[in-house]
């Protein structure tokens with residue numbers, strides 16, 4: 028493979044990995060994974076504890092080396108040109124750069140120094156970013172006194188001093204309360220609006236669903252599935268149309284007519300299996316019309332990302348990276364019980 032140092036164009040991939048491998052001793056953490064992240068998008072690597080998410084981030088951000096794989100970040104070959112990669116990226120997350128002993132502002136100025144900004148430029152950049160991340164008031168206080176959300180915001184602000192085009196966010200909202208989490212989500216959306224590519228690792232399905240253009244589910248060292256949230260949800264059967272009745276007689280009539288449906292006699296509801304596509308819905312509605320069934324409420328349920336995640340990782344114990352099996356794409360029915368166990 029050639030090792031050109033041509034920077035990426037706007038149409039190229041911000042991150043490209045082929046056959047990425049990493050083992051620690053005889054433990055294979057990444058077993059030959061492929062990743063393709065178009066510039067200006069949010070890509071989420073989703074996986075349970077110990078799946079290898081941080082390892083992937085560390086490799087792609089040049090902190091540790093891979094055992095094998097063709098890796099390009101920001102258009103640069105990771106092995107041949109790690110300095111160029113470093114200049115193009117920012118990393119925040121579990122290994123935070125925030126120094127608790129000094130103030131938020133001092134942390135920012137230190138970063139400005141590291142990026143060789145002039146004193147006045149450093150001050151201006153620090154002030155702007157502190158303002159943007161709502162930290163101006165706390166700027167003169169030691170970072171150790173900041174809340175978890177403030178520390179994460181400061182960490183991202185520090186990363187942005189170098190104007191990176193690609194940002195790795197390793198579990199950016201782990202441990203944050205719901206308000207701080209939503210603030211962080213908005214920050215991430217704003218970064219992408221500004222043209223930045225975000226590589227996000229998370230254990231939270233909801234977070235990937237909210238933010239990511241594409242999601243890869245990492246399980247047992249491999250990418251178990253990759254696609255948009257909607258594409259991943261379509262992998263798992265379990266979608267249905269739910270009809271609710273208020274009149275028991277109407278419910279009984281419908282239950283008799285719709286033999287394919289599963290009924291709940293107490294709730295007066297019927298569930299008809301459906302992938303939720305427009306065509307399927309139309310035929311269900313036609314069928315209901317023909318049978319003269321009029322439900323009081325009709326709702327369409329599609330599997331959520333939780334269903335996908337637990338089906339693909341096939342692991343009821345998320346604290347173990349080796350338990351469970353990877354052959355779970357056939358395991359269509361994800362018992363609710365195993366989801367609860369895994370939480």
Ligand SMILES: Nc1ncnc2c1ncn2[C@@H]1O[C@H](COP(=O)(O)OP(=O)(O)OP(=O)(O)O)[C@@H](O)[C@H]1O
Nearest residue numbers: 051056074075076077078079080081082083230348
């Ligand atoms: N330096 C190391 N030496 C040996 N094993 C390691 C090392 N770093 C990570 N591991 C192991 O590699 C596996 C993947 O770890 P990694 O931190 O990448 O997972 P993760 O998906 O980021 O998990 P978490 O969500 O818990 O952060 C784990 O089993 C971990 O114990």
